[in-house]
Amino acid sequence: MSKSDLILKIENLRKLFPAERRVFGKVNLFVHAVDGVSYEIKRGESLALVGESGCGKTTTGKILVGLYEPTSGRVLIEGEDVTPYLIQNKKRVIEYLKDMYLNKFKKGEIPSSEVDKNMYELYKKLGENESAFINHFMKDRGKKMIDLRKKVQMIFQDPYESLNPRMTIYDIVAEPLNIHNIGTIKEREDRVADLLADVGLTPPDSFLFRFPHELSGGQRQRVAIARALILNPTFVVADEPTSMLDVSIRTGIMKLMMKLADEYDMSYLYITHDLAVARYMANKIAVMYLGKIVEMGDIEEVLHNPLHPYTKALLTAVPVPDPEHKRGEPDIKGSVAKPINPPPRCRFYDRCPLATKECEKLPHPELKEVAPNHWVACYVVAGDVKAK
């Protein structure tokens, strides 16, 4: 595969947040928000990320736009390792480069993947000099970080939080153009008006000089979408972008987002709770539970043939638009998922209807390809341990 075919690849991404210190004892507790997540998005593809509230979806997205530093793991965008620009602290960047590359190169480990090979080439080109290699990532850091911001945009989950209350709609949407100094004032105005019309805020004139508090929830969400799209990014993390919208406008926005993806060759990481929406917006899906991906694959395959017990429960719980329909009970135990220092076994164990004695002793199951393009992390489903 040529380098540019792979829009995004994340490898073993982790993010731990320190949890509150307990009143008694000094135990260090961590929220395992994202706990070893890997996936890739190819050009022309979009991935829907679904899963329990609090399972780490937004955190994954925020890492990709540089709002949270990854605790560990690697992020590639269009084949290039951008992790050094996602980590703010320079000392940690150096540690990262040593762990990920330099120590391996010095030990003479043969790089196997495309990126590793490229990095090795670079290392040789720089005379196998450690500090020259590190320097390569330190110079022009600011500019490279800005370039990355331009490529990867995020539409935030909460349109109330993400729009500056003191700025007008025009200023909010035009801000990225101002920051990157793109276009004349007139061109900026036209572009903003066009985009507002595209996202259904018509006539644009009547919205341009309003403030966010003068808009309804759904209207703010559309402003957030316009803002994220104004720089024609390559990749957009869309965090519940249509959850506030009613069906008739939502379909319009969904169609618009798909059209833009097509026209601008843009991919989405589409975070949603709505499986029906996921189906329209993406061709792949990853189902997360407590920081882990438990099922992943081609979206039609996963929705029609869900295998992981959590995915099955999710599908049963989807409300049906028919007041006389009696839906089944989702088959899931307990109610509260606990992400603070989870035990090393399968994250779903406590709530799982299939769990066996072996599941309790084994580590969290790896994702396994059980059918073409369909991965599941479950010992029972994969046939590695006998069902109850």
Next chain:
Amino acid sequence: MEKRVVLKVEDLKMHYKTKKGYVKAVDGISFELNEGESLGIVGESGCGKTSVSMTILRLLPENAEFKGGHIYFNDGKGPIDLVSLPEDEMRKYRWKGISMIFQAAMNSLNPVYKVGDQIIEAIQNHYPDLSIDEAKKKVAELFELVGLDPKRMEQYPHQYSGGMKQRAIIAMALSCDPKVIIADEPTTALDVIVQDRILKEMKKIQQKLNMSMIYISHDIAVIAEVSDKIAVMYAGKFVEFADSVTIFKRPSHPYTYGLMHAFPSVVGPKTELTTIPGEPPNLLDPPKGCRFAPRCPLATEECWEKEPEYREIEPGHWIACHHPLKVGEVVKFDEQK
């Protein structure tokens, strides 16, 4: 036994004053809500759903102008018109009488206080006799109920995910045992399993306390599951109102019909999504006849000229349309129109 009407809203009007004129967000809304009953309000983004609830609770921004109407609240001691109450009287009814789960809720938690403490404070404001320990215990129970680990009472809002903040807000709204709860998109940020659980628990509490509920959502599937009755709102007005089976099985208003058919399916055939073409009207200057006419495939001259009256076409079934649909009638929304 006749059920008591806990909330009766009559010809409610509230407009926002802006530089360009008045935004007619609530423009003549009437309905009744019985004890123990749940009413779902659906409607396009920006049609005024949140504005209706804010007007009922009298929590309006500065540029809002109350333009008339009545809000009778009756918790068993006879109806009181909330519109006529002075602010300090009104405060007694807010939260304990009528409580609200706000749409902007995720953001309404105070960032510098622990989430648990904020709810304890809310409880103690309305139940000054309750001890701290009793209030704490109550909050822990509410946390379990909405699926939050009670340990999280000790955490701050920024340590919560979006959906967790939303759940804390639901717990807070339930904490003073209100008679009426207005829930504005309460589960929109949650996954379907948590949603399922919260809806069921809310139903249980509702039955136990004989509480009434107004449930605002853009998700007609959720509305179908929670509502006894449904109001369909368009451009500042109710256009249809009936029990939920009627709304779903034989909608009479063309807009209701459109809403019911724009719903994507999870496992069924992946059909082309229906959209209702066009945009909702500008509430600064809404069309003079039927506000839906510019988007309605059935619109005639009459519709453009004359505003349809909101009337009862059969017992309990209200509609504002010159050409109510017959049972089984198919409406074609044409994209090209």
